Structures are given as C-alpha cells and as structure tokens.
Amino acid sequence: MTAPTRILLLAHGSSDPRWCQTFEALAAPTLRTLPEARVAYMELAEPSLEAEVEKAAAEGVTHIKVVPLFLAVGRHLRKDVPAMLEDYRERFHVEVELLPPIGEDPRLGEALKDIVSDTLKA
Amino acid sequence: MTAPTRILLLAHGSSDPRWCQTFEALAAPTLRTLPEARVAYMELAEPSLEAEVEKAAAEGVTHIKVVPLFLAVGRHLRKDVPAMLEDYRERFHVEVELLPPIGEDPRLGEALKDIVSDTLKA
Numbered sequence A, B: 001m002t003a004p005t006r007i008l009l010l011a012h013g014s015s016d017p018r019w020c021q022t023f024e025a026l027a028a029p030t031l032r033t034l035p036e037a038r039v040a041y042m043e044l045a046e047p048s049l050e051a052e053v054e055k056a057a058a059e060g061v062t063h064i065k066v067v068p069l070f071l072a073v074g075r076h077l078r079k080d081v082p083a084m085l086e087d088y089r090e091r092f093h094v095e096v097e098l099l100p101p102i103g104e105d106p107r108l109g110e111a112l113k114d115i116v117s118d119t120l121k122a
Helices: A017-033 A049-058 A075-092 A106-121 B017-033 B049-058 B075-092 B106-121
Strands: A005-011 A037-041 A063-068 A095-098 B005-011 B037-041 B063-068 B095-098
Touching: A005 A017, A005 A049, A005 B106, A017 A037, A017 B106, A037 A049, A049 A063, A049 A075, A063 A075, A063 B106, A075 A095, A106 B005, A106 B017, A106 B063, A106 B106, B005 B017, B005 B049, B017 B037, B037 B049, B049 B063, B049 B075, B063 B075, B075 B095
Parallel strands: A005 A037, A005 A063, A063 A095, B005 B037, B005 B063, B063 B095
Antiparallel strands: none
C-alpha cells in the first residue's frame, strides 16, 4: 500500500552527471530511512518534478511535500517552482506543498559549524 | 594577534538582500564559534571574496581556507572560483585552499534526513 504522503526532494538539476551524483549522495540517508521520499529535478535532469508528481498521483498519493535542496530562496523558488506546482495541482488533482529550502533550517547551520571546525583541525 | 589561518565561507551572492540573509543565518553558528571565520561573496554582494582575501593578507594571515556554501560543484566552483583564487594568490601573496562544497559532506545528508523526518511528523 502506498503511503498517502510523498516527499519530493527537489534539486535544480544539471546536464553534468557529477552534479546530480552529489544530490543523490546528499539524499541517500533520507531515501534509505523514509520510504515516502524520492529525488526530483526542476530541469536538465531526470526524473523531473512533473514526472514524480504525476507518478505519485497515479499511485494514490493525496499529499506531496516538496523539500527544496536549495540553500536559499532565489527566483526559482519564488516564482518558477510555485508556478510549476500550481499547474501540477490542477492537472494531477493532488495537494502539493512547497516547504522552505533546506538552507533555512537551523540544523544546516549546525552541520556547517561542525564541518568547518573539523576543517580547522585538519 | 591574528590567527595565521582564516576560513572564508563563500556564498554565491545575490542582489536580493533576503537571499544574503539566509546565508548569514546559515553561517551564524560558525561565526559565533570560530573567530577565524568570515562570510564572503563571489559576486553581487558585499564583502567580496577579493576584499576578504586582501584584508586577510593585510592582517598577516598566511593561509586561507575557502569553504563553498554551495551544495554541489558547478561551473562556478570548477572554473570561475579557481581562476579568481589563482589571481588572488599572486596578487596578495597568500596561500589559498579551495575546499569541497558543503553539500559533499556526509553531515549535510544526515541533517537533511533529520529535517525531512520532522517534516513528516508535522
């Protein structure tokens, strides 16, 4: 049975496979732990956000939470992604919620502090 | 006395002050903990990377570690930033080391897992 909620980890996407591999590695602990989670790309890489929303709706998911793998809100998260999601809500009849980018979560700042502290010890 | 090593937390920069505020918040725990750390911007915001490298050299810093506040390596970190740093090394006579972007550190993946797990509980 499919969970009623799906998490889409949204990365920008790139034609450079090394760029996408970094996001796949970043997402890996989440994907291992949460069966509701998938990676999706805004552009330039597959699977696309559109394809993942359509797939979720077809599988009976009623609520999608989009977690942007972005550090801050720029034009994409302020304009482009909300417009894409509005389109998908209408076309695929599913609730889609856009969450803040991960860079706004205090846990990222704490992780950064740990990374930099280790860098100084090295 | 100035520490011989400086850490520059390098963000891309934006003309949108809200974008820069997110990076300042992200950097805050590191800046509070490590007196060697500063934020610098690649473009479109102040202080610039160039200004911070010049300032460090003038203060007697001999070694600068640049920690990119980027999730992955794209064109900027592959080409533009290395070229900028090569220029600064020659002009300011200081050792400058470019570290991997924070998105490649496993601690970010663990933080993401915690963020997303909480999102599901909400």
